[in-house]
Amino acid sequence: MARKINLSNEKGRDTVVNFQGQTAKKTTRFVTPDGAPIKNKKYIKSTAKQSLAKLVEKYGSLEDLADAIISEDPELDFEVTGKFLTQTSRVYVNDQNKVVFRIKKTEKIFDNKGGLKDSRPPKQLIANINTDKPLKWSGKMFPKSKIYNKFVFIRKYQIVHDSGLKYDFLYDIAKKLQEKNAMMLIGSGKGTGPAIMQDGGKPFRIFLEGKVKGEEYLLLMHISNLELKPIPE
Numbered sequence: 001m002a003r004k005i006n007l008s009n010e011k012g013r014d015t016v017v018n019f020q021g022q023t024a025k026k027t028t029r030f031v032t033p034d035g036a037p038i039k040n041k042k043y044i045k046s047t048a049k050q051s052l053a054k055l056v057e058k059y060g061s062l063e064d065l066a067d068a069i070i071s072e073d074p075e076l077d078f079e080v081t082g083k084f085l086t087q088t089s090r091v092y093v094n095d096q097n098k099v100v101f102r103i104k105k106t107e108k109i110f111d112n113k114g115g116l117k118d119s120r121p122p123k124q125l126i127a128n129i130n131t132d133k134p135l136k137w138s139g140k141m142f143p144k145s146k147i148y149n150k151f152v153f154i155r156k157y158q159i160v161h162d163s164g165l166k167y168d169f170l171y172d173i174a175k176k177l178q179e180k181n182a183m184m185l186i187g188s189g190k191g192t193g194p195a196i197m198q199d200g201g202k203p204f205r206i207f208l209e210g211k212v213k214g215e216e217y218l219l220l221m222h223i224s225n226l227e228l229k230p231i232p233e
Helices: 052-059 062-071 164-180
Strands: 003-008 014-020 107-110 116-120 136-143 151-160 182-187 203-213 216-227
Touching: 014 164, 052 062, 151 203, 164 182, 164 203, 164 216
Parallel strands: none
Antiparallel strands: 003 014, 014 151, 107 116, 136 182, 151 216, 182 203, 203 216
């Protein structure tokens, strides 16, 4: 299903266009020996009573637990282990594996050495990819041969047109990017700010990649939330 993004070009002109993910078609199919299709199902492996912490607490030590596993199979609950699951709901539990109903979420910020920089309530960010203010053309070009060593890309979308005017708009962007053989950063503010895909979502960087062939074009959005930096010595 196509989604909307308000995008500007090099001249500062903007328009709302569609973008969508492209799912690769499966080329293999798994079947049983008799040719029937394989179905994935969830099943119960164990309950909280069979967790390692609970079993060690019960038997006193890992050595005693190992002996018990050989002789008694305490890691299995024969009443429920192997039962298939249908509808499930996520719950939160405390360190005693008891369900809790009031929780307080905390966002932790770490530096590039793994040290904790800050601990704070999570920020509720508002989507900004389809508002009155378009994501701007930053002008910052990154050569394709180098950008994959600078950022981790987690997802990509194809931007598509739904009218002749939008075709010209997107084709021109794709052509300029192909001529530069580079990907370009777009974003909020002056073009370098974060892009929020949905309310409550995380901030991302968006890089545009363009290709043209005759009258055809391909304009892709590459999504990144991690920049690669050298480890300090």
